[in-house]
Amino acid sequence: MSVASDKKVITLICERACDLTSVTSDSGEVKDVAGLQVVKLPCSGMIQPLMIEAAMKAGAAGVIVAGCQIGDCYYREGNRMIRDRLLGNRPPGLKKTVDRRRVLALWLARPQKDRFLSEAKEFVQMVRNLSDTPAPAAAPKPEVKAEAKKPEVAKAETKVDAQGDKKPEEKAADAKPNPSKEMPVNPDAPTEGSGPAPERP
Amino acid sequence: MYSSIPKGLTDFTLLLEKGTNAVMTNKYNPFYYHGALPQFYLWVLYLSGLLLFAYYIPTIDNAYFSENLVNAWTSVDYITKQIPMGAVIRGIHRYSGDAMVITIILHALRVWVTDRYRQYRWVQWVTGIALFLLVLFVGQTGYYLVWDERSLILTRMTVSALNYLPLIGPGLSAWFLNGSAITNLTLSNFLFIHIGLSFFLLFGLWLHYVRMTRPVMTPPPAMNYILMAILMLVVFAYPISSGKMADINGTPTSFDIDWFFLFPYWVMAHVDLGVFWFLMIAGSVALTVLPLPNLYKAAAPVEAAEVVLSKCVGCRLCSLDCPYMAIDMVPAPAGSRFKLLAVVKPYRCSGCGVCVGACAFDAIDLPNLLDSDVTAQIKAMAEAK
Numbered sequence: 204m205s206v207a208s209d210k211k212v213i214t215l216i217c218e219r220a221c222d223l224t225s226v227t228s229d230s231g232e233v234k235d236v237a238g239l240q241v242v243k244l245p246c247s248g249m250i251q252p253l254m255i256e257a258a259m260k261a262g263a264a265g266v267i268v269a270g271c272q273i274g275d276c277y278y279r280e281g282n283r284m285i286r287d288r289l290l291g292n293r294p295p296g297l298k299k300t301v302d303r304r305r306v307l308a309l310w311l312a313r314p315q316k317d318r319f320l321s322e323a324k325e326f327v328q329m330v331r332n333l334s335d336t337p338a339p340a341a342a343p344k345p346e347v348k349a350e351a352k353k354p355e356v357a358k359a360e361t362k363v364d365a366q367g368d369k370k371p372e373e374k375a376a377d378a379k380p381n382p383s384k385e386m387p388v389n390p391d392a393p394t395e396g397s398g399p400a401p402e403r404p
Numbered sequence: 405m406y407s408s409i410p411k412g413l414t415d416f417t418l419l420l421e422k423g424t425n426a427v428m429t430n431k432y433n434p435f436y437y438h439g440a441l442p443q444f445y446l447w448v449l450y451l452s453g454l455l456l457f458a459y460y461i462p463t464i465d466n467a468y469f470s471e472n473l474v475n476a477w478t479s480v481d482y483i484t485k486q487i488p489m490g491a492v493i494r495g496i497h498r499y500s501g502d503a504m505v506i507t508i509i510l511h512a513l514r515v516w517v518t519d520r521y522r523q524y525r526w527v528q529w530v531t532g533i534a535l536f537l538l539v540l541f542v543g544q545t546g547y548y549l550v551w552d553e554r555s556l557i558l559t560r561m562t563v564s565a566l567n568y569l570p571l572i573g574p575g576l577s578a579w580f581l582n583g584s585a586i587t588n589l590t591l592s593n594f595l596f597i598h599i600g601l602s603f604f605l606l607f608g609l610w611l612h613y614v615r616m617t618r619p620v621m622t623p624p625p626a627m628n629y630i631l632m633a634i635l636m637l638v639v640f641a642y643p644i645s646s647g648k649m650a651d652i653n654g655t656p657t658s659f660d661i662d663w664f665f666l667f668p669y670w671v672m673a674h675v676d677l678g679v680f681w682f683l684m685i686a687g688s689v690a691l692t693v694l695p696l697p698n699l700y701k702a703a704a705p706v707e708a709a710e711v712v713l714s715k716c717v718g719c720r721l722c723s724l725d726c727p728y729m730a731i732d733m734v735p736a737p738a739g740s741r742f743k744l745l746a747v748v749k750p751y752r753c754s755g756c757g758v759c760v761g762a763c764a765f766d767a768i769d770l771p772n773l774l775d776s777d778v779t780a781q782i783k784a785m786a787e788a789k
Contacts, residue, residue, distance in 0.1 A: 211786050231785065240785040242778060245770070248725075249757025253764065257779045261786035274436035275421060277520065278756035279727035280618070285761060294721060295764035312418040 210264035211238050212327045215254060217247040217270045219277050221311040221319045236324050238264075247271070248281025252288055252297040255306060265305035265330035267323060273310050282310060305330055409519050417517050437623040438511040444623055444631060445504040446605065452497040457599070459483045459490070462591040464551060464652065476551035476591050477649040484644070495639035501543050503635065505664040508536055522695035523706055524728060524754045527615055529695045535608040537688060538601060543665040545598040551591065552647035554659035559586060561672055568677040586652060615752055617729050707772045708750035709759050715767035718744030722759035722768055728752050731759060 214233075216223065223241055226234055233239040244250060247270030255266045268289065270282035287293035289308055297306070307326045311319055421435045430436060461479040483490040512532065515521045521529040548555045559581075566577040578584060582593035613619040623631070647659070661670055672680045693699075708730075723731040723746055730752035736745040746768065748759075759768045760775050769775060 211788065213782055213785055215782075242781055242785070244757060244778070245773065246756040246758060249761045249770075249773075249775075251761050251763070251775060251779075253766075254775070254779055254782055258782045258786050261783040263782075263786035272418075272422060272425060272430060274425075274430040274433055275418070277518070278754055278758060279616070280725075281727070281756055281758050281761075284725055284758060288761070293725075295762070312422050314415045314419055315422070 209238065210262060210331060211240055212265045212267065212323075212330060213258045213263045214239060214241045214267040214269060214323065215247070215250045216241055216243055216267075217282070218243045218245060219313060220247065220269050220271045221309075221315045222313050223316060223319065226316065226320065233320070233323070235320060236327055239267075239323055239327055246276070246278045246281035248276070248278065248284045250285050252295055256298055256301055259301055259305065264333075265307065265326060267326060268306065268308045269319065270308075270310055272312050275312070286310075302333075304333060409517055413517050414519070417514065432624060432627055434623075434627065435514065437620060437627065438507070438514050440620050440623045441507040441631070442504050442511060443609070443621050444628060445500045445507060446609075448500040448632075448635070449497060449504065450602070452493050452500065453599070453602070455493050456483060456497055459487060460549070460595070462549070462595040463588045464586065464591055464650070465588070475649075476549060477646065480550050480646055484646070491643060492636075492639055495642075495644050496635060498546075498644050499635055499638050499642075501546065502662075502664045503631075504539060505543070508539065512536070516694075522700065523697070524615075524730075524752055526695040528612055530692055531608055531611040533688065533691045535605060535612060538605060538608060540665060540668075542598060542601050542605070544668075545594055545601070547662070547665065548594045549591070549598060550646050551650050553650050553654070553656035554647050556586075556650035556652070556654075557656055557659055558666070558669060559590070561669055565672060565677055565680065568681065615728055617724075617727050706753060706755040707770060708753035708755060709748050709757070709768055709770055711746045711748060712767045712769060713745065715765050716742075716746050717765055717767070718742040718746070719765075720744065720746075721762040721764075722746055725758050725762040727756070727758060728754055730754070 223233065227241050228234060231241045233241060247268065250268055255268070258266050268285060270285060271277070273282055273286065276282045284293060286308060288296055289306065291297070297303075307322070309319060309322055417435075421433060424433045424435055428434075434441070459479060459482065461474060461476060463475045465473070465475050480494070484494055485491070515529070515532075544558070548559055563577045563581060566580060567573050569576065580593070581587075582589040613621070622628075650656075661667070668680075668684060671683060675683070697705075718733065718736055720733055723733050730749050732747050732749065733744040734747050736742050746759075748768075755770060755772075757770050757773070760770060766775060
């Protein structure tokens with residue numbers, strides 16, 4: 204088993220979720236867990252699936268997404284939205300090529316620093332020991348640890364499974380960052396690659 | 405963040421909610437429905453009030469039936485003693501009013517403790533205070549309708565308090581009594597105030613919700629059943645009874661106080677009328693101006709999100725996801741490839757960045773935290789050895 208022990212793990216965290224200021228250095232590294240970097244955002248809802256993809260592409264071993272407890276978002280709905288995006292229930296979703304085993308979502312209130320550290324340590328250990336072989340065809344869903352027993356999540360996951368019935372071209376459409384089909388595109392406008400727009404009289 | 409609130413208080417609330425989540429799961433955590441609970445009790449009040457309204461007679465006396473007296477007090481007595489389940493409906497109406505006051509106070513407290521009442525949320529706070537005062541007033545008029553001795557004292561106290569006000573006082577008391585003295589018309593006016601103003605609550609609630617996308621207005625059904633069960637327990641454990649019928653010639657001097665609605669009358673009984681009005685008005689104004697930005701100079705001002713016009717494809721995702729209805733979709737200028745364009749209303753924006761997370765085209769940005777910078781930081785961190 205190849206052990207890439209020097210690979211970083213990126214944490215994208217809401218600044219109102221568990222308070223890590225006392226355990227992070229100025230450069231954003233968690234002192235207790237080597238190689239665990241923290242990026243603070245005003246709300247977990249600001250996390251773009253593109254950011255997770257960028258981290259993976261740049262060679263991160265895994266990404267931790269941390270928000271407040273589901274139901275309690277300072278900005279009302281941010282943590283629900285990033286959760287639904289990770290689960291594929293809300294566009295824009297995470298690309299299918301992203302290894303789901305390398306993404307961990309934690310929903311923790313501000314005083315729950317210790318819970319974060321223990322979960323993160325375990326995750327970093329696990330992710331670094333994963334082999335580099337691509338994920339199996341039916342990639343496991345993103346782990347939703349602090350949330351695993353909640354009925355809502357169970358429902359969300361069944362929805363994800365239901366997508367398995369889709370035709371290949373529908374799946375391909377899902378994988379693109381493009382949002383829903385109802386996206387209002389102007390039919391009169393010239394399409395890409397068809398040359399400059401015809402001049403109107 | 406949370407700058408104006410004692411840190412321990414916020415942490416305590418968050419831990420309390422975490423504990424409740426562990427027991428009830430976060431789908432059924434009452435803390436996450438704090439605003440929906442008063443709304444639920446409002447529906448209960450409307451329904452039970454409708455049933456009571458069917459048998460209520462808003463008069464203080466009826467000379468044509470002097471042997472078989474019919475007035476407000478006897479009609480309430482009839483509802484309580486003769487109509488099947490009448491006492492239960494009356495109890496539900498009274499106690500859900502009390503519950504509404506309790507839940508409104510808890511709602512306001514949680515919103516204050518978690519610092520969710522100012523900046524872009526000031527409309528919700530100010531309309532919330534107006535709604536609370538209206539709920540208190542409508543609730544008080546309910547106590548006049550029973551027309552027992554307490555109603556008579558309350559009416560006289562209100563009239564003397566209104567008369568104390570300069571200029572508008574006499575007019576207000578004439579409006580309140582529907583004339584210059586307590587007559588049958590007074591009670592029909594009370595009934596109109598009680599029912600008519602209660603519908604103004606719906607207008608106030610519209611203002612309360614107007615800046616929020618998907619406001620949480622209804623608790624899950626299971627929670628409604630539990631709330632109803634608790635209400636019924638109280639109704640059966642503490643049945644409601646009226647006092648003695650009011651005698652317009654008598655001068656009753658004391659009454660049982662209901663602390664949820666009648667505390668202003670307790671204040672009125674203990675201080676001078678001038679002091680009473682000062683306390684009531686100053687208290688209301690102080691609550692209303694709580695979100696004034698001048699009180700929070702240390703807090704960082706909100707920097708509204710900005711749309712990158714050249715990148716926006718008009719897919720509507722940010723406008724659908726914005727929790728504060730701060731993004732409008734407008735028709736794109738002629739010649740554009742796309743039909744729509746997102747436009748941010750800066751006075752509604754909270755600067756949370758949910759729109760940034762919703763955008764797959766990098767077309768919307770927080771000016772103080774560009775998503776390209778965040779991505780660059782992530783890349784640098786991931787590539788560092």
